[in-house]
Amino acid sequence: MDSQFESKTSVQERDEDTIVNRKKRKRKRKSVLNDGKIKAKTYHDKIIEVILHAYKTLLDGSKDMKLFRDLGKSLDNNVAARKIAANSGPGDKLRELCYTDINDLDIETVTLKSHGVYDDLCNKLVKNCSNSPIKVKIKDDFYLLPAECSFIMGDTVNLKYFTKILGRNEFDFILLDPPWENKSVKRKKQYWTLDNEELFKIPVPELSAPGCVIGVWVTNKMKHKDFVIQELFPFWNVDFITTWYWIKVTKTGSTVLDIMSEHKKPYEILILGKCKHTEMKKISDEKIDSNTEEEHTKNDICKNMKCKENLSEKISSKSLDGICNERTILPASLNNDNLPLEMTMMSVPSSIHSMKIPLQDIMKPYLPETPNCLEIFARNLTPGWCCYGNEVFKHQHMDYFEVFTKDTKNSIRL
Numbered sequence: 238m239d240s241q242f243e244s245k246t247s248v249q250e251r252d253e254d255t256i257v258n259r260k261k262r263k264r265k266r267k268s269v270l271n272d273g274k275i276k277a278k279t280y281h282d283k284i285i286e287v288i289l290h291a292y293k294t295l296l297d298g299s300k301d302m303k304l305f306r307d308l309g310k311s312l313d314n315n316v317a318a319r320k321i322a323a324n325s326g327p328g329d330k331l332r333e334l335c336y337t338d339i340n341d342l343d344i345e346t347v348t349l350k351s352h353g354v355y356d357d358l359c360n361k362l363v364k365n366c367s368n369s370p371i372k373v374k375i376k377d378d379f380y381l382l383p384a385e386c387s388f389i390m391g392d393t394v395n396l397k398y399f400t401k402i403l404g405r406n407e408f409d410f411i412l413l414d415p416p417w418e419n420k421s422v423k424r425k426k427q428y429w430t431l432d433n434e435e436l437f438k439i440p441v442p443e444l445s446a447p448g449c450v451i452g453v454w455v456t457n458k459m460k461h462k463d464f465v466i467q468e469l470f471p472f473w474n475v476d477f478i479t480t481w482y483w484i485k486v487t488k489t490g491s492t493v494l495d496i497m498s499e500h501k502k503p504y505e506i507l508i509l510g511k512c513k514h515t516e517m518k519k520i521s522d523e524k525i526d527s528n529t530e531e532e533h534t535k536n537d538i539c540k541n542m543k544c545k546e547n548l549s550e551k552i553s554s555k556s557l558d559g560i561c562n563e564r565t566i567l568p569a570s571l572n573n574d575n576l577p578l579e580m581t582m583m584s585v586p587s588s589i590h591s592m593k594i595p596l597q598d599i600m601k602p603y604l605p606e607t608p609n610c611l612e613i614f615a616r617n618l619t620p621g622w623c624c625y626g627n628e629v630f631k632h633q634h635m636d637y638f639e640v641f642t643k644d645t646k647n648s649i650r651l
Contacts, residue, residue: 276459281502284482288496288504291581292484305490318588331376335359335392335627344402349373349382360391362402372635379635383620388629393431393614396625397440403623409446409608410600413439414454414593416614417461433464439613441473445512450576450604451475453508454593457501465508475510481580482506483594488585505593509576576603589632591616 299305346362349355351371358375364387365371371382389399418430441451451473455461466477484504485493492503584594597610597619604610615624617632 273459277457278499280459280462281457285496287579288482288484288581291482292492292496292583295484295581295583296490299490305486306488308490310489331359331390331630332627335390344399346402358390360395361389362399363388363390375630380630380633381635381638382633383618385621386618386624387622388615388618388624390627390629391625392627393625394435394438396613397438397443399625400440400443403444403611403625404609405443406446407609408444408449408611408623409604410450410452410610411441411445412452412454412596412610412612414591414612414614414616417456417458433461433469436469437472441475442512444611446609447512449512450600451510451512452596452600455506455508457504457506462506462508470508470510474513476513477508477510478576479578479580480506480508481577481582484581484583485586486583493586511576587632589637592632595619597622 296308300308344360344362346364347355347358349363349365349371350373351367352373353371354374356376365382365385368384370384373380373382389403391399413436415436416430418432445451451470453465453469455465462480469475470477482504483506486503487493494501494503496503580599582594582599586592586594600608600610610619610622612619612622612624613626614628615626616628618624618629
């Protein structure tokens with residue numbers, strides 16, 4: 238995104254200064270597309286009309302709602318905001334604590350208190366029982382935890398050992414955002430990635446309630462999409478239903494990238510399916526260790542428990558450029574289970590890397606009245622959800638929030 242913006246900016250500057258570069262340049266040869274790129278282009282050409290129609294419809298609908306400032310005006314693609322966000326928070330300090338030998342795991346439950354101080358919350362089931370956000374201190378840093386959230390901050394490979402305490406056949410919606418392998422990411426070392434084979438170890442069927450909806454975010458790389466639909470879903474006994482699209486736009490309503498770009502795309506794909514039953518397929522020991530324990534009832538650490546919290550403060554998201562202030566969706570036809578076969582969502586993405594559009598409100602009409610929801614590979618906490626991953630605090634650091642009271646003249650919109 239930055240390189241594309243900077244390239245356009247340099248061209249504009251040359252035009253404005255009437256500077257003409259007369260040096261002869263060698264004509265670049267057009268690279269030959271490999272099979273993967275050909276497949277991606279074919280898929281893009283197939284769905285582009287759907288994306289463009291949804292984008293135009295959502296943009297037109299947003300005009301009356303005044304969701305965008307200076308609609309249509311060129312914007313700097315939030316370059317400055319992303320640089321600020323990149324320098325915020327403690328980085329991966331807490332993630333490093335998650336790597337514990339399974340023999341040393343002492344699984345326990347912890348109920349948090351507002352303004353509590355904690356040395357280590359890794360590999361524990363932790364919950365904020367309050368109906369308000371609370372602030373806690375962990376390892377010399379302050380974090381904001383949303384209302385009624387629970388989480389386990391642990392390495393994903395150990396998730397099967399937490400199935401009993403999370404609750405078998407418990408969740409109505411399970412969302413995954415795996416750190417897919419990517420050459421660019423490996424080269425820049427932006428974040429850790431996971432081999433596709435490791436996803437077979439995640440006990441989705443054991444955690445799924447009957448009819449559980451499974452959602453998996455994938456990049457626009459077709460091998461990841463095919464892997465989820467053709468290998469991972471069948472292994473989990475999940476029926477593939479449909480794909481939804483998330484269009485990312487700037488605060489002026491233009492897509493963050495050229496929608497016809499051959500390289501990066503301004504949209505991401507969410508693959509959705511439903512669990513048929515809750516038995517994990519048997520595979521070789523190379524992929525997953527068998528788990529033959531009898532089913533246990535979930536240990537509800539908040540049952541008959543009232544948490545006393547300091548409710549004098551209200552916390553809101555800081556108005557960093559690029560934080561998603563508004564989002565809109567375009568639903569279409571439904572399948573027999575009331576899950577839309579077509580859905581296009583549009584929002585201004587956060588300036589914080591790898592933060593997805595919030596789905597709790599979008600999914601609400603298609604889940605039970607009080608659904609149990611689980612996010613795996615979570616990088617932030619969601620109110621009312623249970624989250625699992627070694628980066629669940631990534632976006633919860635107080636650098637990304639500010640305090641306001643009832644006396645605040647201009648409240649900040651979430």
